[in-house]
Amino acid sequence: MSNPPGPYPQGNPPYPNGQQPPYPQGQPQNPQQSAYGSGQQGPYPQNPQGPYQGAPSAQPTSAYPTQTYATTGQPTPTSPYAQTAPPAKKPRSRGRVIGWIAAAVVVLLLVAGGIVGSVVGTQANAPEREVEEYLNALIAGDAEDALAVSNAEAGDADVLLTDDVYGDTDDRISGYEVGEAEISGDTAEVPVEITQGDESYDATFTLEKAGKAFVVFDTWSLQAPELGVVTYSVSGPEDTAVTVSGVDTTGVAAADGAVALPALPGTYTVALAGESEYLAAEPLTVTVLGFGADAATSVNAAGEESTALTVTLTDAAVTAGEEAVEAYIDTCAASTDFRPEGCPFTAQGETPGYEYTNCVWTLDPRPTFTIGEYDDGEWPVSTDSSGSASLECDVRDPGSGATGTATAGPMGVDVGGAITAFGEDGATYAP
Template sequence: MTDGPDDSRGWESVPGADTLRGDRALPAVMTAPALHPAPHHPMAGAPGAAGSRPRRGLRKGAVIGIAAGAAALVLLVVAGGIGWSVGSDSHSAERPVQAFLQDVEDGRLSDALDAAGIDRDDDDVLLTDAAYAKADDKVTAHRITSVDQGDDHATVRALLTQAGRSVPATFELERTGTDWGVFPVWELQPPSLGSVEVVVQGPTASTVQVAGADATTDDLGAVALRAFPGSYEVATDGGEWFAADAATAAVPGFGTAGTPVVLTTTLTDAGQQAATKAVDAWVDGCVAAPTATPDGCSFYAYGENPANTYTNQKWTLDTRPSVSVGAWSSKGWLVETRAPGSATFSAEFTGPSGRGTATAGPIDVNASGWITGFGDGGATFVAAVANGRTDSGS
């Protein structure tokens, strides 16, 4: 029609409904419902035509997939961070120290020794579970105070709770490799142990008991035993001959030696009797010597005439010396002469003036010296003087 509105643009100018977005309104004729909508065939070059595919929104499944992927990535990052943190913590240099100290606190001494690579020999009688079980004042808790961790070496410091006090301890570790090529593997180096030091004022090679374990003193009467932190009961076994009061040796922490424990011995009644017998036997031996100068004795006779020949030389003990046996000194239990004994000497001679009998005395018999030890035959006595060089003779 020529007298109506200008429709020269035709229906083809109306955009397809699927290209509309936002709040753009459709023409009124497009908003009315149609009972039989005709197929839409856009002209070439018009919006929606072939060669220009209309934009479409993401499908619900795709959106869910992207969200799931993002969540998985976040979880992976979080899990990686947690894994790194856990791995770093489990491979910290303090972990071997913590395990070692826990074994010590729980009384698993053998496990602690193995973990720290501490070698033992036959003299380490205190480095056993049985001996450590008898110790008191042991480590009951610990706290790591610092960890200095380098590439190949680490130093871990701790405070140990022992006998109600805080005792510092330092441990060294070396890196031996890595786990998964990332986390360092640390090996605890053998820590320096403390020691129980005992000095027995008694014979050398004396037997001492420390926490029920036996040890033997050296030539100086001493013994040192490696030990873990704690306090240990110490005693000596002198058998029937001597004894000493028990004492306690304290080992504070690692790498420190406690104050040496001195066991002062005294002779038992049997020891006193054996000592007296040993002194008497020494005096009797000197008296029995068929010479004017008994070897190793405290008395002698002199003034013989070199022109004479002496025979039948003998000593006669007139009185036996009185002695007392006291405390241990540097060489043994000190024997002092309270009252000297006396002896006389006689001999027959022949010479230019004929035959006769020569006599000397009475001469003091001293019996000072030391009881140096005991054996199957009793006590051993060593005199303080020899051949009477500090005693008088006649």
């Protein structure tokens, strides 16, 4: 009987380079010196022929069976070295450990993020931030933004609280240092040291709670601080147009003869509007240092504190006024009446029934005078030195036909009255 076919061609396993199997004759030459070492038994200690269970007359050609499957009816042999190993320890799951670590990190990050978020949220909504935003707007000349931050609404008199005006205003706030807010209930007070021009001063801003941000953080609303006020009155005609830092304030109603304009910190100039041929006024300089009713200081050109814009006459106006007075005198002198109406001289003592003709007034000398400063709606005229007037008339007695010359004077001549207006035709004089 032949060997059962194995998995290798020709019934033998292949060996490279022509090498022989460990048991070239199908068994070791010396069972005591096998491939398992000196003194060691081979894998089949009771049968040097190995576990082959084929027919008795046939032996395998190798120490290893060439048939990978057991012969029909025979059990599959087990290795004589097989031992039952103790159960291996189940390795700890690295994934679970990493998961716990990741979870811990997430918790730490959430806690840290919550702390940081709380700090950032609190800082972003702190009352100091509102004050800083307000002051930054003032530094930048953004009056309208400042009004918005302070929740103030502009009125008719707030002509100075615009970006166009405040952006060009000199001596605005240039720096500040915010202190720590003092919070009491729903109110917070923030102290600030402010730098303006060459001056430094302290100010306190008040805020009220306005609600919540993200349901957690208190928000604050800045209460509009009391502003300084640029105040002026005009010592001049009622219709005098005035500008403050270039803004026409004609449309702002005066109260008790004065115009009051709320103003942010800075320096403002009060002056006549445009150029006038007849009227002039030295401008007022108003410095608003900080906030509050006492923040504004107004001085005139001489450096004296004053809120009155005094309108004076130009040289052309003075000349026009003098010409008006002289014209009046001339009109009176040209009269042929004994008592020229509205004139500063008059004659008395006519003889009833006589006829007076060719009456002539002579002024020698003429009076001199001065046009004074504006007062109560006019520029008063006062006499410096009196003049002298004389009258000479032809006289006739109708009863006798006799004729002669009648005279009156000399008499003093003074002028008064005032210059009441100026226009295209010059000055208007009211004696």
